[in-house]
Amino acid sequence: MDFSPILTAVIPVVIIGVICAAVLVAASKIMAVKEDERFPAVRECLPGANCGACGFAGCDGYAKALCENPDTPANLCIPGADGVARQLSEVLGVEFEDVVEQVAVVHCAGDCSYTEDKVDYHGMQTCSAAKLMYGGKGSCTYGCLGLGDCAAACPQDAICIENGIAHVNTRKCIGCGLCAKACPNHLISLVPDVERVVITCSNKDKGAQTRKVCKNGCIGCRKCVKVCPNGAITVENNCAVIDYEKCDNCPDFGICARSCTTGCIMLADLSGIHRVK
Amino acid sequence: MTKLIIILLSAVFINNYVLSRFLGICPFLGVSKKLDSATGMSLAVIFVMLMATAVTWPIQTYLLTPSNLGYLQTIVFILVIAALVQLVEIVLKRYIPSLHKSLGVYLPLITTNCAVLGVTILNIDEGYTFLEAMVNSLGSGLGFFLAMVMFSGVRSTIEGCDVPKSFKGLPITLVAAAITSLSFLGFGGVIENLFA
Numbered sequence: 001m002d003f004s005p006i007l008t009a010v011i012p013v014v015i016i017g018v019i020c021a022a023v024l025v026a027a028s029k030i031m032a033v034k035e036d037e038r039f040p041a042v043r044e045c046l047p048g049a050n051c052g053a054c055g056f057a058g059c060d061g062y063a064k065a066l067c068e069n070p071d072t073p074a075n076l077c078i079p080g081a082d083g084v085a086r087q088l089s090e091v092l093g094v095e096f097e098d099v100v101e102q103v104a105v106v107h108c109a110g111d112c113s114y115t116e117d118k119v120d121y122h123g124m125q126t127c128s129a130a131k132l133m134y135g136g137k138g139s140c141t142y143g144c145l146g147l148g149d150c151a152a153a154c155p156q157d158a159i160c161i162e163n164g165i166a167h168v169n170t171r172k173c174i175g176c177g178l179c180a181k182a183c184p185n186h187l188i189s190l191v192p193d194v195e196r197v198v199i200t201c202s203n204k205d206k207g208a209q210t211r212k213v214c215k216n217g218c219i220g221c222r223k224c225v226k227v228c229p230n231g232a233i234t235v236e237n238n239c240a241v242i243d244y245e246k247c248d249n250c251p252d253f254g255i256c257a258r259s260c261t262t263g264c265i266m267l268a269d270l271s272g273i274h275r276v277k
Numbered sequence: 278m279t280k281l282i283i284i285l286l287s288a289v290f291i292n293n294y295v296l297s298r299f300l301g302i303c304p305f306l307g308v309s310k311k312l313d314s315a316t317g318m319s320l321a322v323i324f325v326m327l328m329a330t331a332v333t334w335p336i337q338t339y340l341l342t343p344s345n346l347g348y349l350q351t352i353v354f355i356l357v358i359a360a361l362v363q364l365v366e367i368v369l370k371r372y373i374p375s376l377h378k379s380l381g382v383y384l385p386l387i388t389t390n391c392a393v394l395g396v397t398i399l400n401i402d403e404g405y406t407f408l409e410a411m412v413n414s415l416g417s418g419l420g421f422f423l424a425m426v427m428f429s430g431v432r433s434t435i436e437g438c439d440v441p442k443s444f445k446g447l448p449i450t451l452v453a454a455a456i457t458s459l460s461f462l463g464f465g466g467v468i469e470n471l472f473a
Contacts, residue, residue: 013349013352013353016357017356027368
């Protein structure tokens, strides 16, 4: 039997294949990209939500920074909390540090029973669109627009719109801060720990003006500033602000809330935000 | 020169690989959902088509035809294109990591893309010279790009439409693809008569 037709077909293909293989092997050797062998392990620890709360561009970015720069703290992943920080410190061989857990707080409590609408809005149902129309439909232009841009941004479904304003479910909140970026009125901020005193107004108008548009509004009376033993509360632009680095949940917890004239200082715990007055 | 322009234009419009020859339908339906991924995929296809032609044309002309091995065309071309795409991927990863990242999974996907194999084989069948073959692959790549970009526009319009329930998803996409391809029939005979 004559095998030459088969050989004339097979041999050229084999030769071409071997040449291709040789070129590929050479290329992969010469142009190999150095990859930190710890990278896959580090990336594996991170939750993969790509929320950006750590300050890097997604989980890949944070993992890369951890591998390349030993000074990068291993406790920046807020959604992952202590569990992830512990795993990371094991993989990287650094000392474990506590994660400062954070939750989102909406600095507005002007729901339908405290403030009124000035117009009947039928436009696009997003806060950022409504904000463009004379600052939104509510009579207070600083307050929650209630159309749920934050709820749409939340990866955990932790925000719901109730009675016209946004509420954060602190049990579900992972503290990524995406809602804070989505709010056109910048009403949402991240607060360390769950049990806290929070100020639920962001109105920067003078007291009398604020009083006209919302019964819950901060009128800047400075009563809370006076009662606070740590000097953690200040009034900036006619609205009270708490410095959480100074506020240590003092022995008389909630004295500021109880002394507040309008009741816009409230107590937050796992079940939500509670009005004291 | 006129012939090159005719080859280029007819590869883009009349013999459009996706809409007239129905090659490369899988990326056409799979990757056309978003404009940026459609653009990335098309650029990768243009690049690979040019590279593949530059390598396969000499192989066919100087190796396979003289030794009467024309019947090995398909398998040799697939082998060479696959190796070439891998090589391109290694080079990109080393020197242009940003492009490598944006092309992502599309680059290895092109390895088995019928449009690329179709271009290289049709270049031989048409009896093009090397320059003509390169121009034809460039035109084919641009035609693929045009089809992808156009169709991603069509699809984003469909997304905003109230489609009947039974047509939602793939059915309406196929109907839209058919209508888009029908519109390209209008180019038939235009280019030849343009230079007549």
